[in-house]
Amino acid sequence: MSRAVAGIIGGMGPAATVELLQRIIARTAATDDAEHVHVLLESNPRIPSRLAHLLDRSGPDPTPELVRVARNLEAGGATFLAMPCNTAHHYAGAIVAAVGIPLLDMVRLAVTRLCTLGAGGRVGLLASSAVHDTRLYADALAPHGMRVVMPARQHEVMALILGVKRGDASDGARAGLEALAAELGRDCDAILIACTELSVLATGMTMPVPVVDALDELTDAIIAAAG
Amino acid sequence: MSRAVAGIIGGMGPAATVELLQRIIARTAATDDAEHVHVLLESNPRIPSRLAHLLDRSGPDPTPELVRVARNLEAGGATFLAMPCNTAHHYAGAIVAAVGIPLLDMVRLAVTRLCTLGAGGRVGLLASSAVHDTRLYADALAPHGMRVVMPARQHEVMALILGVKRGDASDGARAGLEALAAELGRDCDAILIACTELSVLATGMTMPVPVVDALDELTDAIIAAAG
Known part of the structure; x- marks a missing residue:
């Protein structure tokens, strides 16, 4: 069995995060629980709105909380990261710089x-x-x-x-x-x-x-x- | 905003875990990402089969890996635990004894x-x-x-x-x-x-x-x- 653990920076939004998990399950050729992908997920409603920050310039920068989540997933055993939010990839560079594991861009x-x-x-x-x-x-x-x-x-x-x-x-x-x-x-x-x-x-x-x-x-x- | 974080001991099986996340989202009265439940999930295919252990007496005891996941979620910030697998509640006592946060039974x-x-x-x-x-x-x-x-x-x-x-x-x-x-x-x-x-x-x-x-x-x- 692979020792890889996918760390998912989630909650942007929650339904989209669940959609990713569903697609991972549906596209994994598995006959029992043991053959599925090992996932560590933080679905975090405290990540400030990317739209408010980028469009309205009204909200706080989400970078610090995104970095905190990425580091938390790394500390919890994630061997790589993924972020099911396109807009949040505006901040991908800061996340990559803050951790020692790769982000699937x-x-x-x-x-x-x-x-x-x-x-x-x-x-x-x-x-x-x-x-x-x-x-x-x-x-x-x-x-x-x-x-x-x-x-x-x-x-x-x-x-x-x-x-x-x-x-x-x-x-x-x-x-x-x-x-x-x-x-x-x-x-x-x-x-x-x-x-x-x-x-x-x-x-x-x-x-x-x-x-x-x-x-x-x-x-x-x-x-x-x-x- | 609440500081509560739900720690989900998941992967038993993966589809059932996603079903729980979907129901949490569907039953949460939210108008934007920020109003959803803060979830930390480990969906772990390495938790040994509960059925093999309890029914066939053929597989290893899942308790050590369940305890490891529970402690990992606690270390990651979970303030309470939940486990979307009825059968695994046979091992609930060992989990509760190993962590300092409650398990929703x-x-x-x-x-x-x-x-x-x-x-x-x-x-x-x-x-x-x-x-x-x-x-x-x-x-x-x-x-x-x-x-x-x-x-x-x-x-x-x-x-x-x-x-x-x-x-x-x-x-x-x-x-x-x-x-x-x-x-x-x-x-x-x-x-x-x-x-x-x-x-x-x-x-x-x-x-x-x-x-x-x-x-x-x-x-x-x-x-x-x-x-």
Whole structure:
């Protein structure tokens, strides 16, 4: 049995964290409890809002609490880290600098997947407005000749994200995301789901262009790293 | 904000652990990430099989690893513990003795709920054969004038439990549990779901007699303890 332990920096939001755990279980070929991934999770509601810090400039910097959680997971036995929140990857550098174990970088994993697909240069980005503002994916895609296409109705994307954080993962919310993705798909070569709240809504979505869900890439990387 | 941190001794099995996290989220009245329960989870595939130890006498005693996980969660900041596995409560005494924080005892919580219901003396017990063999619930119910009624087809109950551990939470499995519960319900005053793998299958089950799901009682106790 592998001695790897996945340390999950979670709670951003809680439903997205559980979605990751579910995908890890579903994609692990296991016949009994003993064959599953060893997970250490801190789902922490005290991590300050990334949206408030980056968009409104109204809230405190979440870096200190993110670093505290990362160190707590390392002290508890985690051999690598993962963070099921795209926006929080804005702070990934500070986390990596504070611990002695690697962080599976969801942004890098998603970009690598888009490169492998070779779908084309226009990537429709379904993400929080903070991810757009910080150019988290735009800057990561540019060296590979890809550029971000933003949804025309970004405010509706944000409403869906905040809805999931309030507990709304209804069929109506799923249909809303599918409609936004279909509209976006007309102007791009691939769609990237780069907000884990949207990942909660996106299961089973079919589109005329290839769809990459960053949370799927993180899931597969965790299973591979867990051996 | 409450400073309480729920320490979850998980992985027995992984799907049941995620079911608990989902129920905590669904039953928490929250409008944003910050209002959710602070959870520290170790989902640990190295906890030896409780069934192999108690039923077959073939496997190692899980107590040392359960104690290690409990102490790890305490060291990581958990202010109380919970264990989403009924069978593992056979070892609860050793865990409580090894840490300085309380364990929310799922067996005691479920029995209290049955007492409050006042449904009658015959409790149909849907649980692992190890729970029946160790009289985990039989001995806890007896002082309250209640006795356990065992399903006629206990081997089919076990097949459903092992199925969930293999990843089978299909509609067929759910229908199988409902049929077993309906048959059991004819000979008893209430049904107790006392295996968290069966809890995974039991969502939305309607029965002619009251149904208590031990995992629901643990969920509510965690939310109450988290303040």
